[in-house]
Amino acid sequence: MVTPLPGAVGVSGLDVYDWPTADGVCGGSPHVHLTCAECYVVVAGVGRVQTLTPRGFAETPLRAGTVAWFTPGTIHRLVNDNGLRIVVVMQNSGLPEAGDAVFTFPPDTLADPSAYADAAAADDEQAALRRRDRAIEGFLELRGQIDHGNSAALSEFYQAAVRLKRGSFADWERRWRAGALAAAHATGEHLASLGAGDLTHLAEADIHVLAPPTAQRLGMCGRLDVYDASAGMSPHD
Numbered sequence: 001m002v003t004p005l006p007g008a009v010g011v012s013g014l015d016v017y018d019w020p021t022a023d024g025v026c027g028g029s030p031h032v033h034l035t036c037a038e039c040y041v042v043v044a045g046v047g048r049v050q051t052l053t054p055r056g057f058a059e060t061p062l063r064a065g066t067v068a069w070f071t072p073g074t075i076h077r078l079v080n081d082n083g084l085r086i087v088v089v090m091q092n093s094g095l096p097e098a099g100d101a102v103f104t105f106p107p108d109t110l111a112d113p114s115a116y117a118d119a120a121a122a123d124d125e126q127a128a129l130r131r132r133d134r135a136i137e138g139f140l141e142l143r144g145q146i147d148h149g150n151s152a153a154l155s156e157f158y159q160a161a162v163r164l165k166r167g168s169f170a171d172w173e174r175r176w177r178a179g180a181l182a183a184a185h186a187t188g189e190h191l192a193s194l195g196a197g198d199l200t201h202l203a204e205a206d207i208h209v210l211a212p213p214t215a216q217r218l219g220m221c222g223r224l225d226v227y228d229a230s231a232g233m234s235p236h237d
Contacts, residue, residue: 005093006183007180007183008092008093008179008180008182008183009089009090009091009092009093009094010089010090010091010092010093010094010095010096010097010098010227011087011088011089011090011094011227012087012088012090012094012097012219012224012225012226012227013085013086013087013088013213013224013225013227014085014086014087014088014219014221014222014223014224014225015084015085015216015222015223016028016045016047016078016079016080016084016085016086016221016222017080017128017132017221017222017223018080019129019132021132021133021136022133022136022137022140023136023140025079025080025081026079026080026081027047027077027078027079027080027221028077028078028080028132028219028220028221028222029077029103029104029131029132029135029136029220029221030050030075030076030077030103030104030135030136030138030139031075031076031101031102031103031104031135031220032072032073032074032075032076032101032102032104032157032158032161033072033073033074033096033100033101034072034073034100034102034161034162034165035072035092035095035100035172036072036090036091036092036095036096036100037069037070037071037072037090037091038069038070038076038088038089038090038091038096039067039068039069039088039089039090040062040066040067040068040069040086040087040088041066041067041086041087041088041089042062042063042064042065042066042067042068042084042085042086043064043085043086043087044064044083044084044085045063045064045080045081045082045083045084045085046061046062046063046064046081046082046083046084047061047062047063047078047079047080047081047082047084048060048061048062048078048079048081049062049068049070049076049077049078049079050076050077050079051070051074051075051076051077052074052075052139052142052143052146052154053073053074053075053154054151054154056146056147057143057146057147062084062086069089073158075104075139075142075157077136077139078221078222080222084222086222091180092172092175092176092179092180093175093178093179093180095172095175095176097219097220097224097226098175099165099168099171099172100165100168100172101220102160102161102164102165103116103119103120103131103134103135103138103220104135104136104138104139104142104157105119105120105134105135105137105138106134106137106138106141107138107156107160109134109138110138110157110160110161110164111160113164116164119131119134122218124218125218128218142154142157189201210227212225213225213226213227
């Protein structure tokens, strides 16, 4: 059985959408993660990440070599100025791409789980484009409220997001316990073993390789190369 990536993190490649948006830039769907941090390692191109937090709106330039990360609750929107390509590193075995995300749809959509599910679906490029535009509509509305001093607007969005995802929390906890928490416990056991002079785990040393993805899927911010840790191979396979 192949071990998870170090620290039970997830990784994916991302070609940020170059589709024009209503406010004149190109990019992906604004969204938030409720429990996971996410890191961008920019490998090519230039762009920006726009964020909304309790401190207001911010825009961070991105270019090859930039490493930027944000914590749970940071609403983020990727802008592709020219060929933006990113490696995304995610907490909890890739949970940000596997459920821990809420799009910034307008309040009426966020308040209706059925309408939200319909708007969030993206089976083809046109559906992904509609989803992106709907999320930008809500993002720009929310940004306008925050810019005009409505400090309650962000809290109301968070509350709506939590209501939408409440039924998933138990599954997220199981993923965390089996991934990040188990990896931390394993490190503690290794440290204790080394302290006792027990080198047994070093005899299990090996290398694992994830094959390059053969296809992309339509992600929240762009076309995703999704790596499957369960399909990793060691030299002995």
